[in-house]
Amino acid sequence: MQLTYLEAIRxxxxxxxxxxxxxxxxGEDIGIYGGAFKVTDGxxxxxxxxxxxxTPIAESAIVGAAFGASLTGMRPVxxxxxxxxxxxxxxxxxxxxxxxxxxxxxxxxxxxxxPSGGYVHGGPFHSQNPEMWFVHNPGLKVIxxxxxxxxxxxxxxxxxxxxxxxxxxxxxxxxxxKGEVPAEDYVVPIGKANIVREGRDLSIITYAAxxxxxxxxxGILKNDGIDIExxxxxxxxxxxxxxxxxxxxxxxxxxxxxxHSRTGGLAxxxxxxxxxxxxxxxxxxxxxxxxxDSAIPFSPPQExxxxxxxxxxxxxxxxxxxx
Amino acid sequence: xxxxKKNFRNGTKGNRRRNGASQSTRxxxxxxxxxxxxxRLEHPDLSVRQAIEKDKDGAEHVRYEVTGNLNAxxxxxxxxxxxxxxxxxxxxRYMLLNRRMEVxxxxxxxxxxxxxxxxxxxxxxxCSCASAYALDKDDWFAPxxxxxxxLLVRGFRASDTMMQYMAKADSPTHGRDGTxxxxxIEKRNMVSPISMLGDLIPVLSGVALGAxxxxxxxxxxxxxxxxxxxxxxxxxxINFAAVQNLGLALVVESNEWAYSTPSEMQYxxxxxxxxxxxxxxxxxxxxxxxxxxxxxxARDAVERAHRGEGxxxxxxxxMRMKGHAIHDAAAYVPKPMxxxxxxxxxxxxxxxxxxxxxxxLTAKENAELISELERVIEAERxxxxxxxxxxxxxxxxxxxxxxxxxxxxxxxxxxKVKKGTAGYKxxxxxxxxx
Numbered sequence: 001m002q003l004t005y006l007e008a009i010r011x012x013x014x015x016x017x018x019x020x021x022x023x024x025x026x027g028e029d030i031g032i033y034g035g036a037f038k039v040t041d042g043x044x045x046x047x048x049x050x051x052x053x054x055t056p057i058a059e060s061a062i063v064g065a066a067f068g069a070s071l072t073g074m075r076p077v078x079x080x081x082x083x084x085x086x087x088x089x090x091x092x093x094x095x096x097x098x099x100x101x102x103x104x105x106x107x108x109x110x111x112x113x114x115p116s117g118g119y120v121h122g123g124p125f126h127s128q129n130p131e132m133w134f135v136h137n138p139g140l141k142v143i144x145x146x147x148x149x150x151x152x153x154x155x156x157x158x159x160x161x162x163x164x165x166x167x168x169x170x171x172x173x174x175x176x177x178k179g180e181v182p183a184e185d186y187v188v189p190i191g192k193a194n195i196v197r198e199g200r201d202l203s204i205i206t207y208a209a210x211x212x213x214x215x216x217x218x219g220i221l222k223n224d225g226i227d228i229e230x231x232x233x234x235x236x237x238x239x240x241x242x243x244x245x246x247x248x249x250x251x252x253x254x255x256x257x258x259x260h261s262r263t264g265g266l267a268x269x270x271x272x273x274x275x276x277x278x279x280x281x282x283x284x285x286x287x288x289x290x291x292x293d294s295a296i297p298f299s300p301p302q303e304x305x306x307x308x309x310x311x312x313x314x315x316x317x318x319x320x321x322x323x
Numbered sequence: 324x325x326x327x328k329k330n331f332r333n334g335t336k337g338n339r340r341r342n343g344a345s346q347s348t349r350x351x352x353x354x355x356x357x358x359x360x361x362x363r364l365e366h367p368d369l370s371v372r373q374a375i376e377k378d379k380d381g382a383e384h385v386r387y388e389v390t391g392n393l394n395a396x397x398x399x400x401x402x403x404x405x406x407x408x409x410x411x412x413x414x415x416r417y418m419l420l421n422r423r424m425e426v427x428x429x430x431x432x433x434x435x436x437x438x439x440x441x442x443x444x445x446x447x448x449x450c451s452c453a454s455a456y457a458l459d460k461d462d463w464f465a466p467x468x469x470x471x472x473x474l475l476v477r478g479f480r481a482s483d484t485m486m487q488y489m490a491k492a493d494s495p496t497h498g499r500d501g502t503x504x505x506x507x508i509e510k511r512n513m514v515s516p517i518s519m520l521g522d523l524i525p526v527l528s529g530v531a532l533g534a535x536x537x538x539x540x541x542x543x544x545x546x547x548x549x550x551x552x553x554x555x556x557x558x559x560x561i562n563f564a565a566v567q568n569l570g571l572a573l574v575v576e577s578n579e580w581a582y583s584t585p586s587e588m589q590y591x592x593x594x595x596x597x598x599x600x601x602x603x604x605x606x607x608x609x610x611x612x613x614x615x616x617x618x619x620x621a622r623d624a625v626e627r628a629h630r631g632e633g634x635x636x637x638x639x640x641x642m643r644m645k646g647h648a649i650h651d652a653a654a655y656v657p658k659p660m661x662x663x664x665x666x667x668x669x670x671x672x673x674x675x676x677x678x679x680x681x682x683x684l685t686a687k688e689n690a691e692l693i694s695e696l697e698r699v700i701e702a703e704r705x706x707x708x709x710x711x712x713x714x715x716x717x718x719x720x721x722x723x724x725x726x727x728x729x730x731x732x733x734x735x736x737x738x739k740v741k742k743g744t745a746g747y748k749x750x751x752x753x754x755x756x757x
Binding site for chain 1: 495496499500504505506508514515517518519522523524525526527528529530531532533534536537543555556558559560562563566567721722723724728729731732733734735737738739740741742743745746747748749750752753754755756757
């Protein structure tokens, strides 16, 4: 069936709650209101206020409580109203949750999820992509799906995983894209990238909303005779090193595209992986396309300038192809 | 012990809530009838402030000075409402073990066998041991750095803590962390602390939430200092437990000093137990150097938790009798303050109570108990010293729970859930931002 990205996530969590009594949700305004973006709309009627818990506005308490419940063998799914607010719970995530299995051997099967990303004029505190804060935290799995199919398969995989997973839902995609989602139960494995478009000339390594930007650019570049391959990482931690190396070995030229700020961004890490795994296969310098090194501004012309655009990808791809 | 599941009623309408959860109800009466029971038999009036002092050369220095009645007589131990002779002696034994273990740790440090520093709970043994003693087997707890006695009560060995300090391969974290930073979610129901203060409070509340979803009202105990309670997460955690009516037994250890900062510079209210009023939960003050008072308040909190009546804040007043850690001579503490609290040593007072007042222990039995514990500590020390250091390679692995590493299942049984009649349908509601 055709589902929006939002509905796919919603259905994934619903099915997991239906299937497994140890799954429960907590977060701000997720109960009767159904969440700021309506991901848990109707959940409280089905699963009850005990399993769909409206919390105080207290992100450290939300993460702490989810972690504590996970220690008793529950599988909590905690919502952040916007992923920008995950910073309020940073200590709980970084020092408590992420380190627990390594330090004292306790598994923490919890999911922290919520909307991230720009292109919706949300301003500096409702548009961020804070995934890199957690990529640099060993012990966390960081998931950023781009399609309804992957979003549903990955949220189910995250809920079933025995480790803390942070699930970034791109709010620009929530209701803008639809895709085919099978009726039967399935999961998408965490840590596996996916070639969403095969090509010969140049690889774009990206994820989340930027996959769609890359696809649009690839359509334009096709008219120039440039055949683009697009690798959707799907999970940004752990990274699929093998898939990254493979696409570079195939096309020999690579653009890394992400929405968050350039400095200290994921592109730097991927470039280092390419150096380690496929340096001899490169026929050109690795190109980064990323957000500016500033906060995300509010006003639409400024936000547009800050964020990567289709024309940026087209321009850089032409330049790299010609190199 | 099995706890009978109750059917909780929700507010005024009397609708039964599914899955065993209870909801807190806000007080709606017009009269503010709050009070903070104070179980203490004395109310020390000491206060600390910064003052300028001149040295012999006339140079000015800012120092702390203490005022108040420093010669007040030492109060008696308050008879426990609950503890019998055997239980009192058992708590006394843990307190002695706690102190002897810390003396052994100090010696290990001086012998160069400890990696890093050592933290002490000197003067706080009654608080650590009697509070943890009030928990039932299925309850959970998480210590802070000075609650090494609580670990002994919950069945960890002195050698566990010693090996943690010595970063040994056989330590509970196999060298990966030190001090009381370890846990056990299977047998002893202990959550490992982290160094950041207050974060355990929402975590323990979450443990109680998890258990309640599985049909059990358990008590979850953790500690926070007069310094640590200044953190925002402390507020978030207590408030979460309060609104969710979770069985948190929070022991606020008011021990006068947060590293080098006196409690006067941490908070302005008279007693930290007053904060309970703001959370809408019961608060109580006890003398943290009186094991019987600590136990009684902790047991009341634990029983409230078991009855599903929500959190309790216990403020235990005492004094940290050493520096923050072994490197810190605590020269900033006015000496008369140490002298005042030294007379209120929890072990000396409890010994006097058991041997002289109650005559539950003869002097001979007491001496035998002390020499037995010395032998125990020596044997534990041997175990710790003889454990090897971990291999360098053991730094690797274990970041994630891999397939087959742990089987995850609800500890108290799979939640028995009832589902509503509303089926799945796609949402058509408007969301925040387009």
